[in-house]
Amino acid sequence: MKDKQTHLIDTAINLFARDGVSVSTARIASEAGVSNGTLFNYFPTKQQLIDSVYLSIKEDIARNVLPSLGQDMSVKEVMFGIWRGYIQWALANPLHHEVSILLKAAMVLSAATLERADAIFELKVAKLRKGVEQHQLVDLPVDYICELSTAQLSVAVAFLQRFKLDSVDASKHIHCSFDVFWNGINA
Amino acid sequence: MKDKQTHLIDTAINLFARDGVSVSTARIASEAGVSNGTLFNYFPTKQQLIDSVYLSIKEDIARNVLPSLGQDMSVKEVMFGIWRGYIQWALANPLHHEVSILLKAAMVLSAATLERADAIFELKVAKLRKGVEQHQLVDLPVDYICELSTAQLSVAVAFLQRFKLDSVDASKHIHCSFDVFWNGINA
DNA sequence: TGTGTGATTGACTGATCAGTCATTTTTTGA
DNA sequence: TCAAAAAATGACTGATCAGTCAATCACACA
Missing domain, CATH: 1.10.10.60 (Homeodomain-like)
Known part of the structure; x- marks a missing residue:
């Protein structure tokens, strides 16, 4: 057990x-x-259960997404790795994906938990920061691009879940939704 | 009173x-x-209060956004009209904006209410549909582009609320965030 | 087998909340 | 001015829930 x-x-x-x-x-x-x-x-307390649920999900995402990324990759490669990795994880764990969004949106998480969850994905933030500094990306705050990617990922996942595409079409949509994101932030 | x-x-x-x-x-x-x-x-019932709150907010948005739009405008013009109109409304009514997102995310709205709220913004959907059919926009489901615009608008509003920009910079960000959106979906 | 320790149990408590309804207050209009 | 209708009141109810704790259980080690 x-x-x-x-x-x-x-x-x-x-x-x-x-x-x-x-x-x-x-x-x-x-x-x-x-x-x-x-x-x-x-x-x-129930609060601690809720916080533990959220952190457990975020750590699960990190385990499935971060290993495929390297410091030597370009911003675009890192972002696409996160894109594909997260979507695949979310399709394999739809309930976890749903709950992670739910807890964040319902504002039931303690500040400490939100902070700890952010810290897990520091690599992503660092890469985006470098991308903006080197004028590869539009001149917008890194926080903004982060939120943008999260929001667009959620939309892409929701779409893939609603229309259960076969794996060929799903892969096509992963690229397509990433292009929409990338064309938006590409300098 | x-x-x-x-x-x-x-x-x-x-x-x-x-x-x-x-x-x-x-x-x-x-x-x-x-x-x-x-x-x-x-x-x-409390449920009916919640539903009424949501519909009241959506109708308020419609009153502030739809009048500036016309059937004769291009997709881009309509979408930008919505973009600017919504952001201005959200900045003037931050609590309403916040609650509208909260209620949707917390899944506390009845199905009928969600349907009624969608119906209010039919013009937007119609314009996007035509844009996709005429290959002005990327070949993605209209629903997808709709969700995308909503998600990106929320991110843009959250950003403008966090860093209280003066009206010049705010206007700049309205254009900038719209460009990120438009470059993503432009064919 | 016996004993001590830590895990598990579930009945219980006090607090909270959506919704009710008999009563009171206010409005209407003749 | 007054009676009938409409609106407002707030004490009350039954249900639900987070969290407690004394009692019980399971297991390790002597």
Whole structure:
């Protein structure tokens, strides 16, 4: 049997995706096959459970996206690596993707958690910064381009999920949506 | 004194923006200066209050954005009209903008309400459809381009709100963010 | 087998909340 | 001026929920 803490997080992700963050801790515990007392042994408050869920998802994304990237790659290569890696991860883990967006948008995450989550993807920020400094990208704040990429990635994923394309068309859309993004920010 | 129903909606928007959708009906009523019984005279359920808040915001956007658009304008002109109009509205009504995003993301809106809200902006969809058909825009589903524009607009607004630019720089960013969007979808 | 330790349990509590309704207040218009 | 209608009130209810804790269980080691 999987680590109980991990199993509770997985169960919470499933229920958050189905019913939103408002699901009761009792239901999460029951669905996970433990008593609600046990849930509170692992997560002292519901807030800490929510934060743990978010960080767990972000770390999972990092594990699946960052390894394919290198310091020696160009900005465009890094961004495309993130693009393809994230979309593939999101299609393989639709609920995780959905919950990650949900928690961020619903403003239920502690400030510390948001900060920790950002720190995971420092490489991306660094590459974009260099791209702007070297005038390869439009002269906009790096934060802005970051948010832009996240927003456009979400739209691309939502589209791919809605119309279940075969893998050829999916790959085509990954390139196509990336081109839309890249043409937008290319200097 | 303003129409009570309108006043309750305005109060709800303020509280939703400050504390999320989870604020109690009692607090909304009290903040609006009426009893909670009165709130339920105007909105039989909290759900209907939430839906009314959303539709009220969308109609406000439409009133501020649609009048400047005409059937005879090009796709680009229409999209830029929406771009500038929406950003100006959002900067003048930051809480409304925030709540509109919050309600959509938190998945607390009824299906009927989402449909009604979409119908308000039919002109935009029609223009984009023609643009794609006439190969002025990249060959992507109109829905996709719609979502893309909404997402990028949100990012642009968030940026302008974070760094309170003077009106010259703000206008520059409106054009700049639009160019990023347009260069992405221009065929 | 016996004992001590840490994990697990679930009934319980106090707080909160959406929604009700009998009563009171205000408005209307004859 | 007054009676009927409409609007407003707020105490109340039943349900739900996060979090607690005394009791129980499972297991390691003597």
